[in-house]
Amino acid sequence: MKNVLLLVGKRSLASLVTIFVISIIIFIGVELLPGDVAETVLGQSATPETVQAFRQELKLDLPPHVRYGAWLKDLSHGDFGTSLANGRPVAELIGWRFANTLFLAGMAALIAVPLAIVLGMLAAFYRNTFFDKCISIVTLSFISFPEFFIAYILIALFAVQLNIFPSMATINESMGLGAKIYAVLLPALTLTCVVTAHMMRQTRAAIINVLSKAYIEMAEVKGVRRLRIIMLHAFPNSLSPVINVIALNLAYLVVGVVVVEVVFVYPGLGQLLVDSVAKRDIPVVQASGLIFASAYIFLNLMADVLSMLVNPRLRQSQQ
């Protein structure tokens, strides 16, 4: 356990540095955005003087490095600043929506990860058969379509034709868990279609890779059933690459749901980000970017820790 904690410590420090660098990149990126928040907010009829005054009020007239310094200082106190568009604190704006994004991503992961692993195992078990090829073709077809296309197909099918799911995934805080799950099922299915293929292919490849090992042959000559060999001998030893791919896909689920959120008018962070970019609401854009980056880094860190924990050799090494 000691070495796992050490790894977590080391990686957390590195993550802080990474987040710092990302904050610079985000800041520069936002600086490069064309347009001006003052003009956008005040509209086209505003006089140059009003715009100038508003710019001063928002401290937009200060040089960039001063503004970056101030932003970073506030951030270190946990203060994300206030929205330029409506004056509300960014943290308040983001908090609820980020929870929604995590809820949707979590739902998708809950369906996609077990599905991908089971399909991957089955594909490895029946490798090079008709069944294996079918799984590959179907999952790869899904990944080949753009998300919005799958989303609209699902809406057309389940919302319009069959009328069993709502076409808009509107949720609010007063809804119960069951109602929420019902509301996000279609977007979650869309995301599942998008991420399953990658994880399933990796699971299949990792298992097949392990199947050539001597201890698999040993299990076979011990008279162990093939399905058991796949599940208990091959799969545990192929966890490491599988975990990494799952982490990448979970990260994608968190940060990559923008399109799906827009299609289903889901009140998530992606939706907010798109709106804020359109409104030139810089503090919200910056904060969202930073949250996405942190989620990505956190998930990758978790993948490394888990890979270590599932490997008896790494788990127990003294160093």
Place this chain on the structure above:
Amino acid sequence: MQGDNILKIENLFIEGYYEEQWNTIVDNVSLNLKRGEVLGLIGESGAGKSTIGLAAMGYARQGCRLASGSIKLEGQELMGADDETLRALRGAKIAYVAQSAAASFNPFHKIIRQYAESPVQHGIMGYEEAEREAIEIYRRLFLPDPEKIGFRYPHELSGGQLQRAMVAMAMACEPEIIVFDEPTTALDVTTQIEVLAAVKEITRKMNKAALYITHDLAVVAQVAHRIMVLKGGKLVEEGEARSLIKNPREKYTRDLLSVRTLREEKSLTEDMDTILRVKGVEASYTGKERVLEDINLTVKRGRTVAVVGESGSGKSTLAKVITGILPPLKGTISFFGNDLSADLASRDRDALRRLQMIYQMPDTALNPRQTVRTTIGRPLEFYFGIRGQEAEERIRGLLTKIKLDPDSYIDRMTTDLSGGEKQRICIARALAAEPDLIICDEVTSALDQLVGEGILTLLQDLQNEMNISYLFITHDLATVKAIADKIIIMLEGRIVEQGEKKQILAPPYHEYTDKLLASVPEMDTEWLDKLLAERASSYLETVPN
């Protein structure tokens, strides 16, 4: 104690798929195994002995198929039997002990869980009962701390312990037959004894029938009643163990049996050039624990110094220190009287050139994407700036030196070569640098006996011709006897004894040298029994815990 035929293989043909067609790899082999009998299958790699061993379980590796013939286990035909029938027999009636226990234990599961899997899956007993039996059999096979050892993961056991744990695992369902597939090949001579003792325990005391597969006649002489010699998938000869070893009929068997004496004695005199001098070297990987302590040695021009020891004795670390891969904590390494810089990066190109290395695994030491020409041409270009036509001629010259035909080998990919050919290419690559000293790290241990002898003979000829010195690292005392002028014996990072061969290998022996020498199997079929009896008292004292 011996009775009816329990395994009967008749006219077995096995085919392997390579070069885009099915090729016969086991050619019309028949064998009988009686209850309680141990049959030794011996031959070099490619002889088909492992394939036959697995076929006895109705099992064919990926890319192989049992083509025709009959395999009867207790009268039941395994050829063409369905998967479920075969599965029910495997592990239960006939069990398998593989060559590398380290690779054959699943790293994810504890030893005892892997032991229990077979009896539980075959419905013979419950998990708790299997656990109790495992502890009992661990004790019988002299595993240290039998109560607890099973609850460790494979990586926490030594090679010899793992191999014994695997022998124990094969016994889990009390099978009628055990197939031992080179169970001691990967082990040191001293560890090999522990495993051989376990094999004896099972075959003699528990009266199990076994197929014992090995390439080492001296080992098989200790355990087998009868021996079959195989070559290229065909039976060469078969006979009762003792008479086959005393009076082999076929030349191939005699070759395998021949004692290796490759060279005349060379003198070592004080006035000869000392080319390498290692003085007071200490080394460590962690900075704390010493892997090498107080190492002093010299190598003279045109002579061979053999460094002998078990795995973990620090002999390969010594090579790393001399080549500069691991800078020593203390001490100096001088080459032709000049001190070499401790680390590789700050050595000049000439120092690098004069000290070359040949490795244990020619497979991993050669770039699989390069041709023979590129592999040998690279040092020519790197050290001497030779390319084009001149390089071509040199490469051909080197290939001739290592006795490979330049025309047919120069354009081959290194992956297309056999193990022995690959090792020859490694030698040519080292020779291309025109070195004064070559460090040979277990260069023959991954090769078959006869192939390995070919390599040793080649190295010998090259030394006589070019006056190169060798620092020869090995755990194989037979190799040492064959080629060394001077012997250095290492144990736990220290040199316990060093001197000229005739002095080291003649009584009075140093205590540890004596143990090493006594552990080398002899052709005498009674050797193991005598040795075990001799050690019986002290053995049991040293093993527990």
